[in-house]
Amino acid sequence: MILYFSGTGNSLSAARLLARETGDTAVHVIDLTTHCGTCRGIQDKVIGFVFPVYFGDLPDPVREFVEYTRFAPSTYFYAVATCGGTAGNALYNLKEILEQKRCRLSYGRAVPMIANSTATWKKGVTYDFSRLDEARKKLISIATAVQARTVNTDEARRSLAGSLMATSLVRHMGKRRFAISVDTDACTGCGICERLCPMHNIIIKNGKARVGDRCVSCMACAHWCPSGGILVHGHAISREDQYHHPDIEVKDLFLR
Ligand SMILES: Cc1cc2nc3c(=O)[nH]c(=O)nc-3n(C[C@H](O)[C@H](O)[C@H](O)COP(=O)(O)O)c2cc1C
Ligand code: SF4
Ligand code: SF4
Structure with missing residues (x-):
């Protein structure tokens, strides 16, 4: 396996x-x-x-x-x-x-x-x-x-x-650098991030994504959001800058 x-x-x-x-x-x-x-x-x-x-x-x-x-x-x-x-x-x-x-x-x-x-x-x-x-x-x-x-x-x-x-200071700074939040104006509530998040850390409530406190900084939500709704340290990753492996589609990463 x-x-x-x-x-x-x-x-x-x-x-x-x-x-x-x-x-x-x-x-x-x-x-x-x-x-x-x-x-x-x-x-x-x-x-x-x-x-x-x-x-x-x-x-x-x-x-x-x-x-x-x-x-x-x-x-x-x-x-x-x-x-x-x-x-x-x-x-x-x-x-x-x-x-x-x-x-x-x-x-x-x-x-x-x-x-x-x-x-x-x-x-x-x-x-x-x-x-x-x-x-x-x-x-x-x-x-x-x-x-x-x-x-x-x-x-x-x-x-x-x-x-x-691995020092706690560097880790703490790193975690802050990759902190995830939601731009509620940009979020369309499409639910992609909710289905992607491996930590079940995102839910859609009242038509908008909400992020919890179990993030492991995988950056899936930020790279796959189609609307700039996910912010990393306060900034959305533009469509041009989003990365995913070219052989992989978003649905391949949805949790079963
Ligand atoms: C929060 C974070 C920390 C990372 N730290 C390292 C690192 O220490 N060294 C490195 O070479 N790449 C680092 N990377 C890059 C990823 O390891 C690399 O892009 C990886 O192949 C992503 O795999 P995935 O597409 O399966 O998620 C980091 C990426 C993220 C999001
Ligand atoms: S993927 Fe983006 S637009 Fe869709 S629900 Fe998540 S934050 Fe909102
Ligand atoms: S970065 Fe990864 S773990 Fe954190 S909220 Fe986004 S999808 Fe979930």
């Missing part, structure tokens, strides 16, 4: 490619949690985790899922951290969490794709889509390595950049 988390589709497209190449199934971590209820054990012999890097770390929902789920210690675990440039400590931290559960991360790779964070601070972003071609090639080589049950965690080492980003 390949368990993924994704806001703008990079990790979903990576999970799908890996699933196709390895004959496996890609499942959203949140969908599994929602529909699996209390059966918090997975006995698969091979489990892959595919997720975006946030502040040099893995997303909280992925961390919590791994912490609270029972796995067979003999499972072959692998992980792919999609990122804008560097995975920081994301793979290292996953390796540590698994070790605390007497499990072992056998293989971990960072896959630079396109940073979905750039448009939150910059206008007129030029996305270099050729990076996605490089990412595809890397993912195919990862699939081959997984099928051969390769053991290599060289990229799951602790990094200085990751450790700096």
